[in-house]
Amino acid sequence: MKSTPGFYQLKEERQKSRQWFLPRMLLLAILSGLAQLYLPWWSLILVCAAIGYFTAALNRSPFTSGFIAQFLVWSAFAFYLDIQNGQLLSQKVVQLFPIPASSLLLVSITGVFGGIIGGFSTLLGHSLNKLLVKVE
Amino acid sequence: MKFLRFILSLIVTSALFAAYQFKLSDLPPIGKFFSPFVGFWQNAEPENALPALQFTAAFLKDKVDVVYDDRLVPHIFAQNEEDLFFTQGYVTAQHRLWQMDMQTRVAAGRLSEIIGEKVLNRDLEARRIGLKLGAERSLAFTNLNAKTKKILESYTAGVNAWIQSLSPATYPMEYKLLDFEPELWSPSKAMLLLKYMANMLTGYETDFENTNAVKLLSYNVFNELFPDFPDSLLDPIIPVGTLFPPRMGKLDSVGNKFLPQTAALAYPFERPEADYGSNNWAVNGSKTANGKPILCNDPHLGLNLPSIWFEVQLNAPGINVYGATIPGAPCVISGFNDSIAWGITNAAMDVKDWYSIKFRDKNRAEYEFNGKWVSSKKVVERFKVRGKETVYDTIVHTLHGPVAYDKKYNQGVETENRALKWTAHAPSNELLALYKLNVGQNYNDYTDAIQHYRCPGQNFIFASANNDIAIWQQGKFVDRNIQQGRFVQDGSDSSTLWKGYIPQQENPHVLNPARGFVSSANQHPTDQSYPYYYTGIYEYFRNRRINKRLSEMTNIKAEDMMKLQNDNYNIYAEESLPLLINNLNTKGLTTNQKEILAQLTGWTYFNDAELAAPIYYETWWTKFRDLLWDEFSGSSRLLVEPSAFHTIRFLKRFPSSELIDNANTPLTETLKTLATQSFVSMSAELNQWKQKYPKKEFTWANFKNTTVTHLSQQAAFSVTGVQNGGNSGIVNATSSKKGPSWRMVVSPGSKGDAYGIYPGGQSGNVGSRFYSNFIADWAKGKYYQLLLLQPNEKHPRILSTQRGTPKK
Numbered sequence: 003m004k005s006t007p008g009f010y011q012l013k014e015e016r017q018k019s020r021q022w023f024l025p026r027m028l029l030l031a032i033l034s035g036l037a038q039l040y041l042p043w044w045s046l047i048l049v050c051a052a053i054g055y056f057t058a059a060l061n062r063s064p065f066t067s068g069f070i071a072q073f074l075v076w077s078a079f080a081f082y083l084d085i086q087n088g089q090l091l092s093q094k095v096v097q098l099f100p101i102p103a104s105s106l107l108l109v110s111i112t113g114v115f116g117g118i119i120g121g122f123s124t125l126l127g128h129s130l131n132k133l134l135v136k137v138e
Numbered sequence: 139m140k141f142l143r144f145i146l147s148l149i150v151t152s153a154l155f156a157a158y159q160f161k162l163s164d165l166p167p168i169g170k171f172f173s174p175f176v177g178f179w180q181n182a183e184p185e186n187a188l189p190a191l192q193f194t195a196a197f198l199k200d201k202v203d204v205v206y207d208d209r210l211v212p213h214i215f216a217q218n219e220e221d222l223f224f225t226q227g228y229v230t231a232q233h234r235l236w237q238m239d240m241q242t243r244v245a246a247g248r249l250s251e252i253i254g255e256k257v258l259n260r261d262l263e264a265r266r267i268g269l270k271l272g273a274e275r276s277l278a279f280t281n282l283n284a285k286t287k288k289i290l291e292s293y294t295a296g297v298n299a300w301i302q303s304l305s306p307a308t309y310p311m312e313y314k315l316l317d318f319e320p321e322l323w324s325p326s327k328a329m330l331l332l333k334y335m336a337n338m339l340t341g342y343e344t345d346f347e348n349t350n351a352v353k354l355l356s357y358n359v360f361n362e363l364f365p366d367f368p369d370s371l372l373d374p375i376i377p378v379g380t381l382f383p384p385r386m387g388k389l390d391s392v393g394n395k396f397l398p399q400t401a402a403l404a405y406p407f408e409r410p411e412a413d414y415g416s417n418n419w420a421v422n423g424s425k426t427a428n429g430k431p432i433l434c435n436d437p438h439l440g441l442n443l444p445s446i447w448f449e450v451q452l453n454a455p456g457i458n459v460y461g462a463t464i465p466g467a468p469c470v471i472s473g474f475n476d477s478i479a480w481g482i483t484n485a486a487m488d489v490k491d492w493y494s495i496k497f498r499d500k501n502r503a504e505y506e507f508n509g510k511w512v513s514s515k516k517v518v519e520r521f522k523v524r525g526k527e528t529v530y531d532t533i534v535h536t537l538h539g540p541v542a543y544d545k546k547y548n549q550g551v552e553t554e555n556r557a558l559k560w561t562a563h564a565p566s567n568e569l570l571a572l573y574k575l576n577v578g579q580n581y582n583d584y585t586d587a588i589q590h591y592r593c594p595g596q597n598f599i600f601a602s603a604n605n606d607i608a609i610w611q612q613g614k615f616v617d618r619n620i621q622q623g624r625f626v627q628d629g630s631d632s633s634t635l636w637k638g639y640i641p642q643q644e645n646p647h648v649l650n651p652a653r654g655f656v657s658s659a660n661q662h663p664t665d666q667s668y669p670y671y672y673t674g675i676y677e678y679f680r681n682r683r684i685n686k687r688l689s690e691m692t693n694i695k696a697e698d699m700m701k702l703q704n705d706n707y708n709i710y711a712e713e714s715l716p717l718l719i720n721n722l723n724t725k726g727l728t729t730n731q732k733e734i735l736a737q738l739t740g741w742t743y744f745n746d747a748e749l750a751a752p753i754y755y756e757t758w759w760t761k762f763r764d765l766l767w768d769e770f771s772g773s774s775r776l777l778v779e780p781s782a783f784h785t786i787r788f789l790k791r792f793p794s795s796e797l798i799d800n801a802n803t804p805l806t807e808t809l810k811t812l813a814t815q816s817f818v819s820m821s822a823e824l825n826q827w828k829q830k831y832p833k834k835e836f837t838w839a840n841f842k843n844t845t846v847t848h849l850s851q852q853a854a855f856s857v858t859g860v861q862n863g864g865n866s867g868i869v870n871a872t873s874s875k876k877g878p879s880w881r882m883v884v885s886p887g888s889k890g891d892a893y894g895i896y897p898g899g900q901s902g903n904v905g906s907r908f909y910s911n912f913i914a915d916w917a918k919g920k921y922y923q924l925l926l927l928q929p930n931e932k933h934p935r936i937l938s939t940q941r942g943t944p945k946k
Contacts, residue, residue: 043173079174087182091905095178097854115172119158122151129144
């Protein structure tokens with residue numbers, strides 16, 4: 003049996019994608035985190051979309067990497083502030099929502115909210131690249 | 139396929155952006171609220187955080203030190219008064235900005251700008267009853283005095299310096315929750331706050347209800363149930379027997395024109411509640427252990443977070459004062475300095491009247507007055523409403539005041555128009571009174587200060603280091619004809635106008651009375667020998683308990699006064715429970731009911747937190763009164779039931795009055811029927827309570843469930859189930875939503891002998907350890923020592939110092 007060239011190509015791409023998953027995620031997390039320190043929160047959309055656009059050839063799971071990156075940025079920062087505060091504020095704010103009164107749950111929800119918009123922003127850049135740039 | 143993928147991700151990302159950036163429902167915008175970079179997490183200040191160590195401001199002329207003690211009370215040390223009031227504004231805003239903003243919006247009728255249409259009616263009311271109008275007039279008047287103009291401007295500059303130092307990430311959390319931004323402060327906002335207080339303390343009157351009650355019951359029966367002066371048990375502020383100088387001119391007798399002419403309808407406005415009361419008293423050295431006077435004050439207001447009070451010490455050359463301030467207004471309201479102490483309770487004198495207006499036609503351009511048509515003035519008020527079109531409301535002004543009540547509240551009936559005449563509309567300069575009190579040294583300074591205080595009228599209690607004690611009921615009070623102002627009056631006739639005001643020097647007052655103490659608890663200021671007629675809604679219980687205790691007490695120490703402020707003795711129970719029990723038909727009572735009766739019989743009338751008997755009594759008494767006053771609850775017109783005191787008095791005088799019978803039933807009810815019926819329904823209702831809360835102990839504190847409510851009404855930021863006894867009408871006037879909002883016990887002149895507490899905390903930040911940290915101690919009746927520090931004093935309770943310097 004002779005394998006088709008397409009099969010090898012696919013395998014190679016998968017490997018490349020796996021290799022680049024973590025670096026791209028870190029890039030997303032660091033650059034969007036830095037942007038949000040100085041710019042409005044929505045700067046993350048622009049940063050993630052740009053990274054998604056320029057790394058479209060390297061990795062095939064833009065939503066996942068964008069989601070995880072932003073989940074980490076938002077939840078880790080929130081977690082840090084929460085611990086410093088002795089959870090005084092989160093214990094009260096969590097009661098505004100119909101969820102169990104757990105600070106850690108509020109931290110996770112914060113992460114998920116970050117993740118959702120981070121994921122879609124990265125996907126947006128990625129799909130724009132796929133639309134505009136012709137693959138050789 | 140690629141195109142579809144792109145379009146879909148574009149649509150989803152855009153939709154997410156919208157939901158994250160804009161407030162689309164009652165929920166806050168997700169991104170702005172949850173982002174740890176700008177949202178509420180930014181308000182999760184480090185647990186042991188203290189205010190920044192430095193600030194600079196172009197306004198400052200010299201350096202200022204803000205010394206925080208361990209309860210986060212700022213002690214401000216400035217080199218001049220302008221820097222002092224600047225810094226008061228700066229630090230108050232630092233801790234309480236959102237609250238200041240909200241309370242002024244309530245008074246200005248600008249709440250719907252941020253909350254939306256659902257609070258529009260409240261805004262319309264605030265504007266119609268003329269709070270903004272009064273604030274504008276008072277600002278112009280306050281600016282006429284160079285001193286108060288300067289104080290207001292300095293304070294405003296301080297608040298604004300703080301606001302300008304903020305960014306969206308550092309806004310108080312509530313701005314993020316409601317999604318709006320702070321706007322710059324102005325002197326007019328401080329005036330609005332004072333009118334907010336004026337409304338809270340003089341806004342309640344029952345002219346509409348009284349008018350209806352006379353129609354329902356006849357004038358004679360009305361006067362039995364709502365007498366101006368009950369024949370006994372008055373215990374007024376000015377001791378009975380004090381001589382008053384004769385009045386100028388004669389007191390006009392009851393004229394028919396002051397009796398109800400026109401029917402009143404439903405009262406449309408949200409009104410402050412009746413039982414905002416307060417206690418204050420002072421004893422001279424003859425009654426104390428150390429020979430120095432002691433002064434006490436506890437104003438009873440709504441229990442809110444952030445608290446209505448904020449403690450500060452203000453120190454600069456010529457001024458060194460400590461006490462409770464209202465965030466948004468300069469100076470100390472209730473407090474003390476090196477030489478004197480003072481406190482306030484509400485005067486409760488009626489200064490708010492309604493006049494019936496007859497317009498010429500639907501145009502409302504002219505109204506009848508003394509047989510002529512007089513031109514009215516129309517003012518269009520504008521209301522921005524969040525997410526909706528701007529709303530305009532035309533308010534017609536007459537010589538009496540704004541026609542607050544008209545067809546808008548009356549299903550379009552054109553003929554029912556009522557204008558409001560109220561001393562809160564008049565210009566006044568309360569700030570001058572407060573400033574002069576803050577720097578006062580003796581009795582003369584005190585009387586010179588308070589004469590400027592006009593509305594809301596207050597009982598200013600006073601004690602000085604040189605052993606003077608005094609009380610003045612101070613305000614701008616109407617010189618009324620007998621019965622004038624109790625009912626809606628005919629506005630088309632000059633004979634119903636206010637003929638003038640009681641001369642300030644003749645306001646009820648007493649200096650160093652023989653009994654060695656002065657006191658007030660919102661009761662009648664005087665007995666009937668006072669040469670001016672007044673009316674109001676007065677207290678008959680707390681005053682008698684306080685005066686009884688103060689007469690008995692000798693060798694008094696500060697702790698004894700703290701006990702008295704927390705006294706739970708229930709006089710209305712003492713006077714009504716025997717009446718209920720004597721009329722109870724004990725035949726056919728169940729075992730459970732017999733047990734309740736046994737508890738009540740053995741009760742010594744203290745509404746203590748851990749007891750069950752107060753629950754049985756209070757519920758029984760409420761149900762009994764509801765049955766008794768069916769005439770009032772069954773009417774389609776707005777009425778108010780006679781008070782507890784007048785009910786007891788009426789039942790003792792007329793135990794078989796036909797009012798006791800419920801006319802809607804075929805039976806003839808007697809006191810026995812009502813007492814028994816209400817007892818049975820009380821026991822049934824309380825059994826339900828026990829079933830509903832099986833885990834809660836059946837105690838008065840749990841049943842009453844005193845709650846300190848966040849101003850946004852969010853339960854998440856409120857404190858419920860505060861373990862405290864008392865009730866409204868008891869010296870410890872803690873009911874479920876109201877109570878002693880600031881307790882102070884001070885011995886002026888004895889250094890260090892000053893104690894206070896309020897049910898809240900100095901910080902307005904929900905996430906601060908200083909947010910509600912006083913509440914548990916307050917409930918236990920504990921006090922903190924209040925520190926009147928000297929400049930550069932090293933005190934073990936100092937936490938940190940914030941240094942303000944002029945910006946180069």
